[in-house]
Amino acid sequence: MGKFASWLGASLGFTLGGPIGAIIGFAVGSFVDGFKLDGFNQEQIDYERGRQTQTRGRRRPQQSQTQSGDFEISLLVLASVVIKADGKVDQRELDYVRQHFVNMYGKERANSAFRLFSGILKKKVSVRQVCMQIREHMTHASRLQLVHFLFGISKADGNVTASEEEEIRKIAGYLYINQRDYVSIKAMFFNAVDSAYKILEITKSATDAEVKKAYRKMAKKHHPDKLQDLGPEHIKVAQEKFQKIQEAYEKIKDERGF
Structure with a gap:
């Protein structure tokens, strides 16, 4: 005990x-x-x-x-x-x-x-x-x-x-x-045709420049360093999610040849 x-x-x-x-x-x-x-x-x-x-409804500062x-x-x-x-x-x-x-x-x-x-x-x-x-x-x-x-x-x-x-x-x-983040995370667990695009929160109609911009945005949002406060054990798990974003980007790059 x-x-x-x-x-x-x-x-x-x-x-x-x-x-x-x-x-x-x-x-x-x-x-x-x-x-x-x-x-x-x-x-x-x-x-x-x-x-x-009793105190619900009052705004309290978020714990840093x-x-x-x-x-x-x-x-x-x-x-x-x-x-x-x-x-x-x-x-x-x-x-x-x-x-x-x-x-x-x-x-x-x-x-x-x-x-x-x-x-x-x-x-x-x-x-x-x-x-x-x-x-x-x-x-x-x-x-x-x-x-x-x-x-x-x-x-x-x-x-x-x-x-x-x-x-x-x-x-x-x-x-x-939000819905975009939810769909992005969900797409990491499904092998749909457009999963790579959903992971980057874009559509197939996105230009090459938009694909690159979306990747940079997602890489920043989901970077493992954002979880440093939780300790090294969580950094490793976050890296798996980050890897999915990198793989999605590489897949689109290969398809488009840029």
Whole structure:
């Protein structure tokens, strides 16, 4: 229990309060009765949730840096929504989440995260409230990374169902990810004829100059350096997304011969 408490204690930033904090409290309580974390018990987490509800609608300054643990917790909560979107929990999707966390954080930390995830899966999540909390504290680049990961989960079983895609689209909207960015990320997981153009957020009618301009814009928007605050483990994952943009550009270049 000590290792789990240590991991979770280090993860608590903005995710302690509000709806995400309540979900964490429920998840931990589902396998540890009366568990307390650094002086915060379920009643205090519920209080924080109520306090956020009372202050909703007031503009609060966005947190300049999102801690790695906050991103981790947010990812687990949203992943649970997507995995349950088609009415079942597919083992391949669970394996994808586990392996992703092993790759990023190592086996010990991943085991703690997945233990919490098993509790989160039992909780009904208010997607809108969770996303409101995330977007108040997380940068646009980090929110783009969340959406990218969610598509990876849904594709883990080889097929993105309509219900999964609809859930991710809804999440993206609540996170203030515009339609162009959403379509671009989605195209990274489908081998459609025009996927390369969609990834660069342009159409086939774009001129060569417009293609080059679009690539520079996308490379800047999705550059891994924008996630430096989250730590080196997230830079590696961001590089995979960045590679998709580079591959899309190279494909169009080869087709057009410039």
